[in-house]
Amino acid sequence: MDNSSSLMLKKPIRLLKGVGEARAGLFEKLGIFTLEDIITFYPREYEDRRNIVEIKDIKDEEFCTFKARILSAVSESRPRRNLTIQKVKVKDNYSMATLVWFNQSYVKNTLTEGKEYIFYGRAEIKYGSVQIQNPVFEKYDPGIKSSLCTIAPVYPLTARLTQNIMRKTIEKALEIIDCGLDEILPFNIRKEHKLCEINYAVKNIHFPEDEESLKNSRHRLIFEELFILQLGLMLVKKSYGSDHAGIPFTRDGRLDAFIKKLPFKLTGAQARVFKEIEKDMESSNPMSRLVQGDVGSGKTILAILAMLKAYYSGYQSAMMIPTEILSEQHFCTVTKFLKGEGVNVVLLTGSMKKTEREEALKLIAEGRADITVGTHALIQKGVAFKKLGLVITDEQHRFGVRQREVLKEKGITPDVLVMTATPIPRTLAMIVYGDLDISAVDELPPGRKPVETYVVDDSMRERINRFIRKKVGEGRQVYIVCPLVDESETIEANSAVKLEEQIAKREFSDLKVELVHGKMKAGRKEKVMKEFTEGNIDILVSTTVIEVGVNVQNATVMVVENSERFGLAQLHQLRGRVGRGEHQSYCILYNMGKSKVAKERMNVMQKTGDGFVIAEKDLEIRGPGEFFGTRQHGIPDLKIANLYRDVEILKETRRTALEILQEDKDLSESQNRKIGEFIKKLVCDREDG
Ligand code: ADP
Numbered sequence: 001m002d003n004s005s006s007l008m009l010k011k012p013i014r015l016l017k018g019v020g021e022a023r024a025g026l027f028e029k030l031g032i033f034t035l036e037d038i039i040t041f042y043p044r045e046y047e048d049r050r051n052i053v054e055i056k057d058i059k060d061e062e063f064c065t066f067k068a069r070i071l072s073a074v075s076e077s078r079p080r081r082n083l084t085i086q087k088v089k090v091k092d093n094y095s096m097a098t099l100v101w102f103n104q105s106y107v108k109n110t111l112t113e114g115k116e117y118i119f120y121g122r123a124e125i126k127y128g129s130v131q132i133q134n135p136v137f138e139k140y141d142p143g144i145k146s147s148l149c150t151i152a153p154v155y156p157l158t159a160r161l162t163q164n165i166m167r168k169t170i171e172k173a174l175e176i177i178d179c180g181l182d183e184i185l186p187f188n189i190r191k192e193h194k195l196c197e198i199n200y201a202v203k204n205i206h207f208p209e210d211e212e213s214l215k216n217s218r219h220r221l222i223f224e225e226l227f228i229l230q231l232g233l234m235l236v237k238k239s240y241g242s243d244h245a246g247i248p249f250t251r252d253g254r255l256d257a258f259i260k261k262l263p264f265k266l267t268g269a270q271a272r273v274f275k276e277i278e279k280d281m282e283s284s285n286p287m288s289r290l291v292q293g294d295v296g297s298g299k300t301i302l303a304i305l306a307m308l309k310a311y312y313s314g315y316q317s318a319m320m321i322p323t324e325i326l327s328e329q330h331f332c333t334v335t336k337f338l339k340g341e342g343v344n345v346v347l348l349t350g351s352m353k354k355t356e357r358e359e360a361l362k363l364i365a366e367g368r369a370d371i372t373v374g375t376h377a378l379i380q381k382g383v384a385f386k387k388l389g390l391v392i393t394d395e396q397h398r399f400g401v402r403q404r405e406v407l408k409e410k411g412i413t414p415d416v417l418v419m420t421a422t423p424i425p426r427t428l429a430m431i432v433y434g435d436l437d438i439s440a441v442d443e444l445p446p447g448r449k450p451v452e453t454y455v456v457d458d459s460m461r462e463r464i465n466r467f468i469r470k471k472v473g474e475g476r477q478v479y480i481v482c483p484l485v486d487e488s489e490t491i492e493a494n495s496a497v498k499l500e501e502q503i504a505k506r507e508f509s510d511l512k513v514e515l516v517h518g519k520m521k522a523g524r525k526e527k528v529m530k531e532f533t534e535g536n537i538d539i540l541v542s543t544t545v546i547e548v549g550v551n552v553q554n555a556t557v558m559v560v561e562n563s564e565r566f567g568l569a570q571l572h573q574l575r576g577r578v579g580r581g582e583h584q585s586y587c588i589l590y591n592m593g594k595s596k597v598a599k600e601r602m603n604v605m606q607k608t609g610d611g612f613v614i615a616e617k618d619l620e621i622r623g624p625g626e627f628f629g630t631r632q633h634g635i636p637d638l639k640i641a642n643l644y645r646d647v648e649i650l651k652e653t654r655r656t657a658l659e660i661l662q663e664d665k666d667l668s669e670s671q672n673r674k675i676g677e678f679i680k681k682l683v684c685d686r687e688d689g
Pocket residue numbers: 264265266267270293294295296297298299300301421445446
């Protein structure tokens with residue numbers, strides 16, 4: 001943009017005629033301070049006023065545009081103080097209608113008897129006669145293009161601002177800017193993706209000439225927004241492209257034989273995802289792949305297959321897992337599956353004895369540890385691999401990108417596989433893990449019994465308690481989870497503490513009730529968990545510490561207090577703690593939320609057990625800003641794009657961003673310079689803020 005318009009954009013809206021202090025205050029409530037803010041305040045929807053109808057065809061409660069002649073002078077009545085009503089009768093070719101306004105005295109002097117006008121408003125049909133309330137209008141003039149018969153923007157507003165004020169103000173701002181917006185999208189990209197020019201797009205998003213121009217403008221603005229987001233994230237992560245070639249792992253018949261020997265047949269999803277992994281591993285580009293799959297979808301075997309493939313190619317693998325208990329579990333699983341294959345599997349955790357640890361480090365350094373399973377201990381100094389070719393992290397959300405990088409740096413461009421059971425909608429995953437390719441294990445192995453889910457309220461408490469007692473009587477175990485009351489861990493813990501005291505002393509004083517929460521000493525926590533695993537505790541009251549990894553097949557009832565306070569993804573994780581064994585399992589959600597959204601969300605939980613569907617629904621209902629975890633990931637608010645609806649454009653922009661960065665990694669070539677500067681500024685602003 002030339003300098004004068006770029007300065008113009010930062011000017012306050014007070015500059016505009018008709019925007020005084022009071023009105024500016026209203027705009028500020030909507031986050032509008034500058035001219036730039038107001039022209040990028042996009043409509044929520046549009047009213048199509050172009051289709052002129054006959055009065056006789058108007059239907060009740062419909063918005064309509066019609067042309068009619070004023071039959072008499074406007075009458076005005078004053079039924080009470082502060083209320084005046086203006087009325088007038090109009091007629092078109094065939095029939096009459098009554099127009100009604102409230103407190104709009106000016107219409108008396110604007111509408112002239114005998115003249116024709118175009119009206120737009122909402123119709124009410126009363127006793128067969130058509131009434132239109134508060135219609136907008138303009139004089140009918142066949143010689144001039146109507147400014148009423150248009151596609152009119154509708155903005156999300158705040159009290160005391162009207163659509164008309166907003167439209168007029170935006171119109172004025174656009175006039176002042178006078179097509180001075182600078183085009184930052186490189187020409188070749190606009191050409192390739194058929195994106196219209198920026199000034200055209202901004203004008204037409206507010207005041208579209210027709211459907212086509214609206215569609216093109218929307219597309220361009222959404223593309224731009226997502227493209228900038230992708231480029232920004234990729235630049236921040238510096239994860240695009242690679243200077244080093246990766247390892248081309250070989251194909252080996254022994255792997256096929258191993259798959260045939262497995263105690264089960266891979267599900268369709270597992271087979272498909274493993275093909276994707278194999279293709280990446282065999283390619284000479286380093287693999288960066290995220291495997292998403294619900295709890296129990298069988299991701300572990302995929303990790304094992306990949307590690308076995310690395311082994312057959314003569315490379316070591318490392319698998320990093322967030323907790324000690326889970327690391328040990330995985331170590332056992334891997335060892336069991338690979339028995340007889342000649343693979344040496346080693347465990348490395350923080351709590352190992354010094355001698356054990358030194359022995360493990362030696363095996364790793366000498367290359368005799370073919371597979372190492374472990375916790376964060378894996379990324380500490382002093383852990384040196386001889387020939388690390390494959391790095392796997394499980395339960396990704398517990399590790400940061402940085403930790404993944406450190407592990408990766410222990411090899412020379414090893415392949416990377418990230419596994420997560422937190423179902424993140426693809427759209428979000430594409431952003432959060434902008435540097436990873438994504439595979440989904442979206443099918444459970446056969447024969448799983450779905451967990452029966454019930455949404456209840458407090459009035460059901462006695463019945464639920466009887467049910468819990470019955471299940472305990474049958475020998476089963478029960479989880480009761482309390483929510484995070486607020487950000488404070490202490491309060492969170494207190495709610496569980498209080499509940500535990502209450503039920504341990506009253507309802508279930510004859511049963512073995514225990515408590516775990518995040519504030520407890522690690523040793524105590526592990527002791528309680530061990531007791532529960534061994535079946536010595538009937539009811540475990542907890543905060544969300546049990547969310548990940550606990551595997552107690554005999555626990556069949558999951559009760560969640562104040563479930564409306566949890567993210568759906570989190571509820572889904574909690575529900576995944578039961579239904580792991582042969583017994584039918586149940587999930588009981590106490591919903592205290594009265595809102596429609598709360599009910600809708602709980603219904604989603606009741607209806608489906610598919611983590612991906614749940615995650616998509618959560619995104620759809622709550623929007624990405626609210627989505628579990630995204631805040632920390634720093635996804636900015638989007639002005640026009642919608643991650644749920646605009647997946648296709650998101651994919652397109654992601655590909656385009658990768659392409660452009662591969663050719664020009666710091667966006668310094670002349671055609672990319674403008675967008676490069678724009679993004680660098682954005683990134684700096686965010687890091688400062
Ligand atoms: P997750 O994806 O949660 O890590 P796991 O890999 O732990 O799931 O698998 C859950 C259980 O399902 C394990 O006992 C595993 O052996 C079993 N399993 C995995 N794949 C299959 C399959 N194709 N058919 C039957 N059982 C399977």
